[in-house]
Amino acid sequence: MMRQQRRRAVGALVAAAGLVAGALAVAPHAAADPQDLSASAAPALPFGSHQIPYADGTLRPSGGQSAIDQQVIEKYREWKAAFVRQNCGNGWYETLSPDADHPYVGEGQGYGMVITALMAGADTDAKKIFDGMVKYVLAHPSSNNPGLLAAEQDSSCKSVDGSDSATDGDLDVAYALLLADRQWGSSSGTYDYKNLAVKHINAIKKSEVNPTTHLMLLGDWSTPSESHYWISRSSDWMTDHFRAFKSATGDASWDTVRDAHQNLITTQQSKYGSSTGLLADFVVNTNSAPKPASGKVLESTHDGDYGWNACRDAWRIGADAVTGGDTASRDSARKLNGWIKGSTGGDPSKIVTGYHLNGSTFDGGQDMAFTAPFAVAALTDPGSQAWLDALWGKLASSRVDPKIYYGASVQLQSMIVVSGNYWVP
Numbered sequence: 364m365m366r367q368q369r370r371r372a373v374g375a376l377v378a379a380a381g382l383v384a385g386a387l388a389v390a391p392h393a394a395a396d397p398q399d400l401s402a403s404a405a406p407a408l409p410f411g412s413h414q415i416p417y418a419d420g421t422l423r424p425s426g427g428q429s430a431i432d433q434q435v436i437e438k439y440r441e442w443k444a445a446f447v448r449q450n451c452g453n454g455w456y457e458t459l460s461p462d463a464d465h466p467y468v469g470e471g472q473g474y475g476m477v478i479t480a481l482m483a484g485a486d487t488d489a490k491k492i493f494d495g496m497v498k499y500v501l502a503h504p505s506s507n508n509p510g511l512l513a514a515e516q517d518s519s520c521k522s523v524d525g526s527d528s529a530t531d532g533d534l535d536v537a538y539a540l541l542l543a544d545r546q547w548g549s550s551s552g553t554y555d556y557k558n559l560a561v562k563h564i565n566a567i568k569k570s571e572v573n574p575t576t577h578l579m580l581l582g583d584w585s586t587p588s589e590s591h592y593w594i595s596r597s598s599d600w601m602t603d604h605f606r607a608f609k610s611a612t613g614d615a616s617w618d619t620v621r622d623a624h625q626n627l628i629t630t631q632q633s634k635y636g637s638s639t640g641l642l643a644d645f646v647v648n649t650n651s652a653p654k655p656a657s658g659k660v661l662e663s664t665h666d667g668d669y670g671w672n673a674c675r676d677a678w679r680i681g682a683d684a685v686t687g688g689d690t691a692s693r694d695s696a697r698k699l700n701g702w703i704k705g706s707t708g709g710d711p712s713k714i715v716t717g718y719h720l721n722g723s724t725f726d727g728g729q730d731m732a733f734t735a736p737f738a739v740a741a742l743t744d745p746g747s748q749a750w751l752d753a754l755w756g757k758l759a760s761s762r763v764d765p766k767i768y769y770g771a772s773v774q775l776q777s778m779i780v781v782s783g784n785y786w787v788p
Contacts (some may be wrong), residue, residue: 406546408786409484410436415786418688422742423783424755434759435775435782436485439478441763442775447475447492451520453502456495460768465523469514469532472500474772476539481779483546493543494553500536507583510566512536514582527584530571530599534579537563538604541611541788557611564608568616576649577623581661593650594660597631597642598675600624602692603683603787611788625691627653628680632698639722640698644672655720665725669718671732675773678736682780684743686787693743700740704750711737711757731761731770735777742781755781
């Protein structure tokens with residue numbers, strides 16, 4: 364069954380407050396106190412240790428590193444207080460998504476797991492929370508491939524809408540399990556993170572990678588007989604994840620997957636975003652002549668524009684560039700950075716929530732989901748220190764809105780990368 368997931372259009376946020384109220388009415392707020400950062404297993408790479416350096420030439424925000432790290436910790440505390448929950452018992456921890464179609468979505472569980480693993484050391488409850496999130500994921504298998512996560516749950520944490528998967532959530536779940544294996548090890552404790560990660564990676568390969576194009580499918584519901592089989596979502600092109608998957612499994616096919624996505628990013632930027640570097644939410648005809656969608660193919664009439672999916676691309680591409688030193692990712696990130704810096708005149712408040720690929724706007728709203736990723740891209744350009752500092756100031760000073768999980772989660776993860784606290788297992 365195809366999940367008709369709708370991304371967060373501006374109008375959807377108006378209804379978010381009612382959804383939050385409904386979700387919280389089911390069970391009281393049971394998240395751990397965000398100020399209670401007290402006792403758990405010691406992580407190997409605690410937040411703020413900066414043990415794994417970025418590529419040479421990568422920028423950092425101006426100012427002392429400890430102050431920068433503290434700004435991320437404060438943002439994490441806001442995010443955790445707003446969205447980390449134990450609403451459904453069973454020892455589960457969930458990431459609440461009030462601005463999505465359902466209170467709990469696979470994308471959100473993936474975000475929560477990645478964030479929690481990376482923030483270990485700043486939050487000494489991280490392992491307990493992470494294990495509760497793992498327990499939640501394992502209790503909600505996809506109906507098509509039980510090695511994957513069912514993408515949507517209702518306020519009672521019951522899987523709905525066919526119980527099938529969404530690729531972005533699965534990619535982050537697998538990646539987070541690899542982070543956890545590096546942080547806490549897999550030889551003791553409740554879960555063998557490495558074993559679970561490899562199983563999840565293999566399930567992704569089986570059901571969410573197109574075997575012909577080597578590009579990510581939209582979910583395990585997209586099969587050869589289904590009309591979306593030759594469509595790929597640009598925000599699923601997580602090339603650093605593919606690097607980690609190859610390292611964890613020794614499976615060389617992940618190099619093929621990585622190359623296919625990098626080539627597609629480069630050609631799409633050249634053909635359709637030559638002056639901007641912008642990518643479309645969805646690319647169609649991946650088996651023949653890949654191009655941006657024309658009108659609605661899954662979510663909205665702007666599926667061929669830089670919208671609520673592609674807004675994450677600068678973060679994902681930039682993260683691969685700074686952690687791996689990859690020149691293709693670096694060049695793609697620099698294209699995005701050069702355009703947005705010029706088009707806004709260096710003013711982050713002028714970044715809006717919707718662009719055509721030529722850089723013209725179709726929406727005038729503002730959201731951290733669009734603003735924050737450009738800070739990651741700015742890391743790749745030695746001539747963008749002032750621009751990076753302006754973006755960092757915007758991210759650090761913008762409080763988390765408890766009604767907007769999506770923008771807040773992208774904001775926090777972008778800040779983790781920009782602060783130098785991101786790493787690839």
